[in-house]
Amino acid sequence: MSKKSSIYPLIQPIPEGEKRPFWSVMIPTYNPSEFLAETLESILSQDPGIEEMQIEVVDDCSTQNTAEKIVKEIGKGRVNFYRHPHNLGISGNWTSCIQRAKGYWVHILHQDDRILPGFYSRFRQVIQQQPTLNTAFCRNIYMDELGNWQYLSNLESYQAGFLSEGLNKILVSCAMMCPAVVVRRSVYESLGGFHPDLKYALDWDMWKRISAHNQLWYEPEPLACYRIHPTSTSNRLIRTGENISELFKSIEITQEFLPDFFADELLQQAKEYQAMFAFHLAQGLLANNEIPAAIAQIREALKGCQSAQVLKAFAEVLNKPESSQLLPGLAQLFVNADTEQFLLPPSLPEGIFLKDINLIIFPDWNQPEELLCEELSAVFQQILSHPDKNQIALLVYTGSFPQEDATLILSGIMMNLFMEYNLEETDAPEINLIDDSLSPQQWQVLLPQIKGQIALQNETINKALAAGVPCYQLNNLNNIRFLP
Incomplete structure (x- = not known):
């Protein structure tokens, strides 16, 4: 993890011995x-x-x-x-x-x-x-x-x-x-x-x-x-949508100095958060009859993130009676825009990265956090020591449990393991959170790509979601070779 990029101006230290205030x-x-x-x-x-x-x-x-x-x-x-x-x-x-x-x-x-x-x-x-x-x-x-x-x-x-x-x-x-x-x-x-x-x-x-x-x-x-x-710099940038485009630019910059295993899920949450923030600003601007500024916020939000959650929120904005004022401007926006900027998300939600070996677990998120962390830590240790670890992606089903809370728990566990075993960033497994927002059609796309389910002592399984997926015991995982 680099401390300082060459793009950031140097700050010279105060000469030693110079009298300084607090x-x-x-x-x-x-x-x-x-x-x-x-x-x-x-x-x-x-x-x-x-x-x-x-x-x-x-x-x-x-x-x-x-x-x-x-x-x-x-x-x-x-x-x-x-x-x-x-x-x-x-x-x-x-x-x-x-x-x-x-x-x-x-x-x-x-x-x-x-x-x-x-x-x-x-x-x-x-x-x-x-x-x-x-x-x-x-x-x-x-x-x-x-x-x-x-x-x-x-x-x-x-x-x-x-x-x-x-x-x-x-x-x-x-x-x-x-x-x-x-x-x-x-x-x-x-x-x-x-x-x-x-x-x-x-x-x-x-x-x-x-x-x-x-x-x-x-x-x-x-x-x-x-x-x-009204006269602040922030307020001026809001009226052009530059505030939101900069927030997304900042998220991209952050990816350069954080390990992928730690940042991916959180940065995806950041993109969704900033898109929602743009929708919130758009509604406030709309209430003040500032239509071009509201459209600018929506435009930059959709350019920055098109996850299922963001598109659902966009639909909710459009469904409000007062949003009828936005429709002519939005229609013109989509007609004139590069259509590649506004493509619908792929079959699987944005942020799911699969590998040759994709395994899934169904933790019970309602159990005491100490037991949950202990069980998830054991799963990560097994994957980190598996002969095919570099080809494994782990899908973690969160159901209705808040993904933000799940991410905090998983990040903490992974960071502890990295410090305990002095691991490198390249050792990190690919981790994807899967929740109830996946449609049945998306599950149909995903299931054939899952090699197996890791059985946990405490889990909550939707049998329909796990149908046809082979089940493996955690303590025997390292003996299983998933690829020919």
Whole structure:
């Protein structure tokens, strides 16, 4: 697993012996509005002093001089101001914020967001108590342009602490919002700056890279506010659909630095999640009578993922009475589009990868998790030691059990085995999750390609699904040669 790709800008370390504050609060700006004053005031209200905190606004060569005026008025000499001589773009300016940071810990706070009382003291306390901590984030509040609180981000854990499945969560969706995240500067030095080709998904890309190498600490108390307003860059990208195309691009980038056995299922979930997110945005845009923007969201969602679940959700969107406004635009879209972008999925769902030897198991997902993990671990060990292991794909039937939960369990088991036996990525078996969404016709396509079922002590078998499939005992599996 590569730590740093050559595409990511280098972050130079601070020279040894240089006096450094604990915090660097870096505010990237470009033609900021009056929101910047609120941002600075929220920092200064809990300022521990110049010895402990660097506060700096880094302006990306704005066409207006409002940033410097606000810094002088609100900062009164306490806040540093730097203006780039030429425009670097979002990614370049964010990366420059890291490079200019002198503190041991970096907090990138955007020009329209703010923090709540106790943000820095709470994280300082956690950092001092957890010396191995490298990245932490808290729950955040979403607010509108007037500062009214709208809703909370998802609650990732009821208790403060390291997230046991931090990487899995971040791979599927961006659970971390910039104003809520603090990162040790040495992490950026190790991984590099922000992806230079991204504008919307560059923060998600960074959090995925960080969480692939570091445990994430989560604080459930909301201590940061993320502002949603019509003039934001994010809002502009939503109206063209570029936000969704970038999210899918970020998923493709992620595949380059994660092992296939670990990432495939989660990245497929990520594609489906982002497509559903696009449909959700489309419905909100439709409610505001922004028809072209809604169509742009749907277009990019279908270009990025055409799984059975996504197509079903698309049909549900079209079935809503208010969606009749979309039909003329969508019809024109399909007429003018390259039809290869909108082909229906193949006979088997997207994400199922078969090999010469395809085996299936039917675990009982309702049994105690300890017993379930023990039994699944035994199956994986047998496959990893089988003479034909490189030709085996394992189909795991989940029935109505949530695939996201199943993926978390299987990924954890596999990672433990890899660490225990010091295995290489090439040793990983192909694992496919099969659930009740498969139609009878798809099962008819799949069954002839299954060489056998591995019998488990605790299982839930739909006899119709296993009809005609040879059954093998787990303890005798390595004696079976499935190929002539």
